[in-house]
Amino acid sequence: MTRKPDVSCVFVCHDGDGRILLARRSARARDEPGAWDCGAGALEFGETFEEAVTREVTEEYATPPQDITLLGVRNVLRPGSHWVAVVFSVRLDPAAARIGEPHKFDELAWFRPGELPTPLHSQLPHTLAMVTAA
Incomplete structure (x- = not known):
C-alpha cells in the first residue's frame, strides 16, 4: 500500500481590526x-484552494469569507498522518460568524493575539507564526 499526504486548507479568520x-x-x-x-x-x-477555503469557512462559521490571502505552506507530520497545510488569512464579518458545525465546535470567540485562550491545539502556534510572519 502506498500512502500519500493529504492536503488541508487551514484558515486563520480575522476581523480586520x-x-x-x-x-x-x-x-x-x-x-x-x-x-x-x-x-x-x-x-x-x-x-481550487480558494473554493475549498470558501466552502470550509462557510460550513464552519456560517458566513462566507470577505477576503482570502495565501500565507504559505507547511508540512504537518503527526503519528499516523501527513498533511500538507496550505495556510490562509481570511477576513470575516464578526457580527455574522457563528458555529456552523456544532458537532465539531462548542464555542467561538474573538481574541487579540496576546490574549489567546488555553489550551491551544498543538498545531495552532505553528499556524499563528505564519500569520505574524506575513
Whole structure:
C-alpha cells in the first residue's frame, strides 16, 4: 500500500481590526477536544484552494469569507498522518460568524493575539507564526 499526504486548507479568520476567531473543539471533535483552534478542511478533488477555503469557512462559521490571502505552506507530520497545510488569512464579518458545525465546535470567540485562550491545539502556534510572519 502506498500512502500519500493529504492536503488541508487551514484558515486563520480575522476581523480586520486585529482580532482572530478561534473555535473550541467539542467532545466529538476528531482530535484534541477542548482545545482552541483555527479552522481547516481537506481539499476536495477538483477544487481550487480558494473554493475549498470558501466552502470550509462557510460550513464552519456560517458566513462566507470577505477576503482570502495565501500565507504559505507547511508540512504537518503527526503519528499516523501527513498533511500538507496550505495556510490562509481570511477576513470575516464578526457580527455574522457563528458555529456552523456544532458537532465539531462548542464555542467561538474573538481574541487579540496576546490574549489567546488555553489550551491551544498543538498545531495552532505553528499556524499563528505564519500569520505574524506575513
